[in-house]
Amino acid sequence: MIKHKNTQHRYNLPNDVKYCTKCTISNQRPRITFDDNGVCAACQYSEFKKTKINWNKRNKELELLCNKYRKDDGSYDVIVPSSGGKDSAYVAYQLKYKYGMNPLTVTWSPHLWTKDGFDNFQNHLHIGGFDNVLGTPNGKVHRKLTKISFEILGDPFQPFIYGQTHYPMHMALKYNVSLIMYGENGEVEYGGNMKNAFKPTRDWKRDHTEHYFSGLAPEDLREYGISQNDLLPYMAPDNKELDNLGLDIHFFGYYKKWVPQELYYHAVEHTGFRARYARNEGTYSKYASFDDKIDGFHYYLSYIKFGIARATADTAHEIRDGHITREEGISLIRRFDGEFPNEYFKVFLEYCDITEEYYHQIIDSWRSPHLWDKQNGIWQLKKPIWKENI
Ligand SMILES: [Zn+2]
Numbered sequence: 366m367i368k369h370k371n372t373q374h375r376y377n378l379p380n381d382v383k384y385c386t387k388c389t390i391s392n393q394r395p396r397i398t399f400d401d402n403g404v405c406a407a408c409q410y411s412e413f414k415k416t417k418i419n420w421n422k423r424n425k426e427l428e429l430l431c432n433k434y435r436k437d438d439g440s441y442d443v444i445v446p447s448s449g450g451k452d453s454a455y456v457a458y459q460l461k462y463k464y465g466m467n468p469l470t471v472t473w474s475p476h477l478w479t480k481d482g483f484d485n486f487q488n489h490l491h492i493g494g495f496d497n498v499l500g501t502p503n504g505k506v507h508r509k510l511t512k513i514s515f516e517i518l519g520d521p522f523q524p525f526i527y528g529q530t531h532y533p534m535h536m537a538l539k540y541n542v543s544l545i546m547y548g549e550n551g552e553v554e555y556g557g558n559m560k561n562a563f564k565p566t567r568d569w570k571r572d573h574t575e576h577y578f579s580g581l582a583p584e585d586l587r588e589y590g591i592s593q594n595d596l597l598p599y600m601a602p603d604n605k606e607l608d609n610l611g612l613d614i615h616f617f618g619y620y621k622k623w624v625p626q627e628l629y630y631h632a633v634e635h636t637g638f639r640a641r642y643a644r645n646e647g648t649y650s651k652y653a654s655f656d657d658k659i660d661g662f663h664y665y666l667s668y669i670k671f672g673i674a675r676a677t678a679d680t681a682h683e684i685r686d687g688h689i690t691r692e693e694g695i696s697l698i699r700r701f702d703g704e705f706p707n708e709y710f711k712v713f714l715e716y717c718d719i720t721e722e723y724y725h726q727i728i729d730s731w732r733s734p735h736l737w738d739k740q741n742g743i744w745q746l747k748k749p750i751w752k753e754n755i
Pocket residue numbers: 385386387388389390404405406407408409
């Protein structure tokens with residue numbers, strides 16, 4: 366019997382599930398806050414973005430930043446962490462062709478590339494025209510870490526997130542590049558800790574473990590029998606070295622209005638991006654997060670732990686961006702949210718070397734009784750959004 370994880374306590378989730386009155390996100394998203402009118406922080410920020418931000422001024426700020434770091438000796442002057450997806454392709458393209466920077470795109474390999482994902486990765490280099498460094502971790506170690514993360518964090522995606530966060534820093538040191546430019550600040554755009562909402566930068570010394578690593582840094586995995594050598598590619602470089610480099614991490618979403626659907630059109634036009642052949646499981650969209658066969662399991666665990674799956678996340682930002690109404694969002698959630706990731710289920714079990722039965726035991730250990738109820742042998746969310754007023 367696997368010990369129950371007490372998800373509610375771990376993530377400090379409110380007992381009563383409440384949904385934002387404007388979008389579809391609930392108060393179960395970790396760190397999100399709601400105002401007195403029941404509007405979530407992401408919707409408040411979205412409103413602020415539409416009405417209060419002077420984008421011309423922000424553009425000037427970006428020009429000044431680029432002027433500060435631009436080099437003219439042929440060496441790289443900015444690192445763009447990149448999966449080859451629409452977001453990073455947009456950032457790299459803008460920096461190179463509009464702002465005259467010399468970016469190096471840096472890619473931390475997915476667990477297991479999908480064909481569509483790998484094609485887009487190649488296209489962003491061949492059609493977009495960028496230099497790239499690809500970091501691919503030791504596959505055996507990565508599988509072990511994925512299994513451990515699935516078991517103890519309820520997120521098999523964590524080893525990818527370690528590398529995605531730290532590998533660009535290692536490359537910044539290696540290539541002597543002081544500026545790293547990410548896309549959007551997910552905490553701010555999609556609801557979370559808003560303390561950085563009005564800052565362009567990421568506080569790489571303080572925020573990482575708390576926001577990105579579910580409270581567990583890579584070095585903590587030593588106690589699960591992973592050696593220091595094997596963990597090294599996942600760990601942050603030495604803070605002193607980064608200080609000496611003068612590392613500065615910025616979000617492009619601070620300088621440019623971040624509208625995912627528009628980034629998709631931009632990437633199709635300029636960097637050869639192609640949407641997935643069909644919608645992603647668990648949602649209706651087909652232009653985001655499909656380069657890794659493990660993606661679906663990350664979203665499915667979010668559904669189990671927080672009752673928030675992929676269609677909820679997609680509809681929430683599309684409502685904020687004015688592409689769909691809240692009612693349309695709710696019916697899309699009802700139709701797609703929490704759909705089981707069947708397409709790569711066998712692949713996932715094999716990758717983690719676990720049985721189907723063990724998989725479900727782990728999944729169930731993350732279900733919180735304040736969210737889930739078993740009726741006639743079937744797990745049901747107690748208060749899905751279409752029953753919000755009951
Ligand atoms: Zn909202």
